[in-house]
Amino acid sequence: MSQTMLGYIKQDSPIHYLTGATKLICLLLFSFASMLTYDTRLLAIILIFSIVMFKVSKIQFKDVAFVVYFILVFLLLNNIAIFLFSPYEGVKIYGMRTDLFKLVGPYTVTVEQLFYQFNITLKYLSIIPMALLFMVATHPSEFAASLNRIGVSYKGAYAVAIALRYIPDVQRDYHDIAFAQQARGIDMSKKEKLSKRIKNITAILLPLIFSSLDRIETISCAMELRAFGNNKKRTWYSARPFKKGDYIAIGVATAFLVVAFLMMIKNGGRFYNPFL
Known part of the structure; x- marks a missing residue:
């Protein structure tokens, strides 16, 4: 497959053996867990887990390289836009201000802003491997059966x-x-x-x-x-019944979502504040 094309890639891997419904449910659960929290520790764990699952799927990086490069450019532009329009959002969230250096006009780079934007980038990166994996490891017909199965x-x-x-x-x-x-x-x-x-x-x-x-x-x-x-x-x-691996995958994804809720309760909100 050309590097500029994104579609189903057939491989012999545990990820491909999962049903389309299972992969769709897991993607949604991981997305909810990632979007709910700004806890750097949990987001880093989700990112590592996503990369490991991508490796397990036996999908080569070259097969999705073009999309990955496009996403990285988007993240760079997104971070620039965030800083331009809200350069002190991190200061408001974490309640502290540690200046690093001044740029021009009202723009000053702070540790809190960098940490805030790092967490936003981490949120995107933690779910992107899962989304790409779903797209390249799920046959379109199986995906349609999965959508129909969930209503x-x-x-x-x-x-x-x-x-x-x-x-x-x-x-x-x-x-x-x-x-x-x-x-x-x-x-x-x-x-x-x-x-x-x-x-x-x-x-x-x-x-x-x-x-x-x-x-x-x-x-x-x-x-x-x-x-x-x-x-x-x-x-x-293309519809297939659930097997043991499907229940395990959904259970793991559900566990991540539960941990995200627990971390929100422990942190007293969505944000993890290491500056306290």
């Missing part, structure tokens, strides 16, 4: 499955069209001016939109011929 209508679940299934195809079409246009002399490299590059990109987007519409029409016709949507319920070929 989502099978029409909506199937729509999500189709979208996930064809993301790699759309990405592949984009690259094919881009290479074809470049072969015709349309330059989209950094050598061209930004305005010219934006104009040249439309030479890719229009064919991509039309090819996607053709694919949508083909899929719609095929589903209508199979009388999709006539019945209120349907069975799923």
Whole structure:
């Protein structure tokens, strides 16, 4: 799989043996645990656990490298925005101020602000491996069965499955069209001016939109011929019953959520304050 594509990657691992419903439930539980608390200790443990699970899945970093780089850039920009718009939020939260150095105007870097923004970054990083793992270790059809199992209508679940299934195809079409246009002399490299590059990109987007519409029409016709949507319920070929490993995984994820609640009670709130 190309590094710029993100989709299901088949591997022989304990993570792949779990049902789609189990992986979805675990992702939600870990997300709730991570979003509930700002306790650095628990977030660090969740991050380490997520990385270990990613390693257990046997998914190679190169398969998701492009997405990881994009996320890191987003986190960098997010931290810059937080500091620009709220440079003393950490001071308000932790009730102390320890200046490190002054920048310009009203901006002064403080230990408390750095710690606050570190925790925000840690919150994102703690759940990102789990989210990526869910995306690359869950087959779209199995994911649809999982959504339907937790109460989502099978029409909506199937729509999500189709979208996930064809993301790699759309990405592949984009690259094919881009290479074809470049072969015709349309330059989209950094050598061209930004305005010219934006104009040249439309030479890719229009064919991509039309090819996607053709694919949508083909899929719609095929589903209508199979009388999709006539019945209120349907069975799923990819659905699997829960096994021992599924219950263990859900139990571990639930334990993390319970610990997050306990840490909130112990800390007297969502924030862990090491400055007291």
